[in-house]
Amino acid sequence: MRKLGCFGLIVVLVAIGALFLLVQDWGGPGPTPRNATFQVAEGATLSGTADRLEAAGMIPSAARFKLFAKVFGSGAPIKAGEYRVPAHLSQADILKLLQGGKTLQRFVTIPEGLPSVVVQERLMAASGLVGDVAVPIEGTVLPDSYSFQRGDTRQGVLDRMQRAMLKYLARAWDNRKPGIAVTTPREALILASIVEKETGKASERRTVAAVYSNRLKRGMMLQADPTIIYPITKGKPLGRRILRSEVQAVNAYNTYAMTGLPAGPICNPGRASIDAVLDPAPSTALYFVADGTGGHVFADTLDQHNANVQKWYAIRRARGER
Structure with a gap:
């Protein structure tokens, strides 16, 4: 009887040890040597996914993974998408990750003032997106960071960007202040694109909008x-000073050769520039010129403006600029 009792104790201890090893194998550090990504296709099964996880070196054995998943897992289905798998993630946590559906989010960022030709370039360069996309109509994209998953289409992401602009512009237009210079949302978008290009300084954006609004109301260029x-580069940097012939060029965009707004937006303006046009500062200024600090100095009269221009020329000369 004593021998049987000892044998039973040994069996129990072996079983406990084996269970401990199994739990350690399931919940302990996995074999993935470094952070990696893993894609689960739509309709993928746990069995097929386990085989691919083993082939990728993320689990030691597909057979054991499937067994452990049945014994220790929740039974929830795995979800399609791209996942970031941290180094040495346990098999238990890999299963939770795939069942939880917390997929890896990729982003494409469109800064304020980006022209549409560059929006298209960024979409085409975004790794993980598929398909081609044409250059969007200028001004139809709302600058922001947009998330996507591997396999999403470029056109689908662009559609979201354009829906966001339509939604924001409509809401901003509904909240516009009375007496503004523009009469339609499109006019607001055009003027906002000019404001966006003229200043990146938040503190003066509404004043820049006021200058152009005042000039529009007076019928000034x-x-x-x-x-x-814009007609020369489609919104990309010119890379040199503007030529006199370009200042005098007559086209649908050159506001030195025409009164009123240009034919369309010259970039994709951000929310703040749209808001500034629809609620400009209470200013009577009609002119502005660079002040040498990254901002501008404003003037109500041409004489004041000419004096400010001379100060700007002096600053440039002191810097050794022509």
């Missing part, structure tokens, strides 16, 4: 340098 550049 807007004389915005970025509108000269």
Whole structure:
């Protein structure tokens, strides 16, 4: 009887040890040597996924993974998508990750003032997106960071960008202040694109919008340098000073050769520039010029403006600029 009792104790201890090893195998550090990504296709089964996890070196054995999943797992289905798998993630946590559906989010960022030709370039360069996309109509994309998953289409992401612009512009237009210079949402978008290109300084954005609004109301030329550049580069940097011939060029965008707004937006303006046009500062300024600090100095009269221009020229000369 004593021998049988000892044998039974040994069996129990062996069983406990084996169970401990199994739990350690399931919940202990996995074999993935470094952070990696793993894609689960739509309709993929746990069995097929386990085989692919083993082939990728993320689990030691597909057979044991499937067994452990049945014994220790929740039984929930795995979900399609791309997942980030941290180094040495346990098999238990890999299963939870695939069942939880917390997929890896990729982003494409469109900064304020980006022209549509560059929006298209960014979408085409975004790793993980598929398909081609044409250059969107200028001004139809709302600058922001947009998430996507591997396998999403470029057109689908662009559609979201454009829906976001339509939604924001409509809401902003509904909240516009009375007496503004623009009469339609499209006019607001065009003027906002000029404001966006003229200043990146948040503190003066509404004042820049006020200058152009005041000039529109008086029937003055807007004389915005970025509108000269747009027909030449489609919004990309010119990379040199504007030529006199370009200032004098007559086209649908050059606001040095026409009154009123250009034919369309010259970039994709952000929310703040749209808001500034629809609620400009209470200013009577009609002119502005760079002040040498990254901002501008504003003037109500041409004499004041000419004096400010001379100060700007002096700053440039002191810097050794032509």
